[in-house]
Amino acid sequence: MITLHIDCNKFSKSSLGGITSEIYFEINNQIFPEKDWNDFVIVILNFWLSEVSKIGFDGLGNFVFMDGSVNFSIVKTGTKAIFKGYIQNRKIIDEEINFDEFLQTLISSAIKTYEEMKKKKWENKDINTLKKRIELVLDE
Numbered sequence: 001m002i003t004l005h006i007d008c009n010k011f012s013k014s015s016l017g018g019i020t021s022e023i024y025f026e027i028n029n030q031i032f033p034e035k036d037w038n039d040f041v042i043v044i045l046n047f048w049l050s051e052v053s054k055i056g057f058d059g060l061g062n063f064v065f066m067d068g069s070v071n072f073s074i075v076k077t078g079t080k081a082i083f084k085g086y087i088q089n090r091k092i093i094d095e096e097i098n099f100d101e102f103l104q105t106l107i108s109s110a111i112k113t114y115e116e117m118k119k120k121k122w123e124n125k126d127i128n129t130l131k132k133r134i135e136l137v138l139d140e
Helices: 042-060 101-121 125-139
Strands: 002-006 019-027 030-032 036-040 060-064 068-075 080-087 088-099
Touching: 002 101, 019 080, 019 088, 019 101, 030 088, 036 042, 042 060, 042 068, 042 101, 042 125, 068 101, 080 101, 088 101, 101 125
Parallel strands: none
Antiparallel strands: 002 019, 019 030, 019 036, 060 068, 068 080, 080 088
């Protein structure tokens, strides 16, 4: 089981327009990168939605958090995938997941985040890009 946790109650917008929130995965009862991880949620979701679109070509996707030493890869084989999470090039997690479940948690979290941006009436180019990336992934 895989779940992407984004806490809509913790969205914060800086004076420069950067939007942060809690964002982390729960994978088979393990947390990655850590509980309450706070990062630039809109930028990250844009990275990840772009990367997930590429997985179909070779079965591999590399996903980054804003802290470049925190990243994960997805290696897809059929309906299954391996989620490998790294912190400072050290493997922290290596778990088999259902690829469709990963895709669904990513898309639903992105949609929920975008809808929250609309409610807050927050706008910037990253939020506009998020909307477009969601639409592209849903069209695939």
